[in-house]
Amino acid sequence: MKISRHKLGRDHAAHETITKTSGRFTQGLPDTIVIHYTAGSTLESALSTFKDPDVRASAHVVVDKDGSLTQLVPFDHIAWHAGQSAFRDRTGLNRFSIGIELVNAGRLEKNGSAWSSWFGRNYPQEQVVQAVHRNEKEPTYWERFTPEQIDAVFNLCSLLKKAYNIKHILGHEEISPGRKIDPGPAFPLDKLRDRLLHADRSDQDEQRIRKPARGMVRASALNIRTGPSAKTMTIAHPLSKNTELDILDQQDGWLQVKVQITGWVSGRFVEKLPG
Known part of the structure; x- marks a missing residue:
């Protein structure tokens, strides 16, 4: 997988053009990746939302459940994925970060012998994770991310780190606590961060x-x-x-x-x- 002119190669990603950006990043940026989930059931629903001119949201890449990638915004342009956000001394993380969205329903509610999403779809037990969110105290239910999605995100973040000197990999829940809960505890965010950013230090x-x-x-x-x-x-x-x-x-x-x-x-x- 390669990046050329701030886009993934067409043999590794599909491309959809949307114009919901705030122009190019300033010099030296982006240096951060923010991980999200779409809170939906399909790639098609996610793309429809991002392409809707009345929805003030966009992302750089969407990762489907089979691990396939769709790029919406070039990596040198600012997408609208973080919203009101802060990390350390920074606010408005859109100006510093690449947004990656994974097709996933997010939090689920127990419904008899199945688990239901906010949009009414039921999920069987094998697709459900029970875990405590990093900003909460009690365990709740979440749709499981597929191994193909997780592998694709690891590979993409590794590629982005080499191309853009990425220093931070964050969850939306970490830059907008109390407002956002994605990607949630079903995604191995800490493992991703440690493997790509802290390998030497972790060994020490x-x-x-x-x-x-x-x-x-x-x-x-x-x-x-x-x-x-x-x-x-x-x-x-x-x-x-x-x-x-x-x-x-x-x-x-x-x-x-x-x-x-x-x-x-x-x-x-x-x-x-x-x-």
Whole structure:
């Protein structure tokens, strides 16, 4: 698979032209990929929505359930996929990012022996994942992404990383928490990010923490969260000072720890113990 003049080769992707863009990226951009799901059942419904002139939304690529790709916007143009969004010191992530949409219904509701989407389609158990969303506390139901979709997104992100010096791979749920929930826990976002962006660092961390290390809380109170970010939700009462804990993993200055529950805390407030 190749990118030529900011488009995927026609032997690896179909192309649909839409004009819903905000012009070209500024120099040095894009440097971010944002992963979404379409909240629909078919590629055709997604393309119809994006091509509708009355819908102020677009994306660079849509990934169908069989792993096939359809490109809508060249990679050097700004698409309208992120909406109101923020990450670190940036707002309006459209100006910095490539948007990838996967055909997927998203959250489902239990309906007798099946699970229903918001648009009324039923899904059998083998197409359903029960998991806790990174911004929530209770497990809910989600349509499973196909292996072909996941492989296609991994390969596409790898290609984009080489072509555009991608530094961040984010979910819509991470840049618009409380407003968006895609791609949700059925998509292996953390695995994708670690494999493509943090391979060297992850190997080093694995060597440093091959078995659980011990630590002790040094702050008067320390929040424990669902993920390695202050934007993720707390999942228990704060840990009190001098609480001992197991350190399971580390990421971007955060530690995954285990007390009676497992969650993430800021590494600035934990002293690692010897042994």
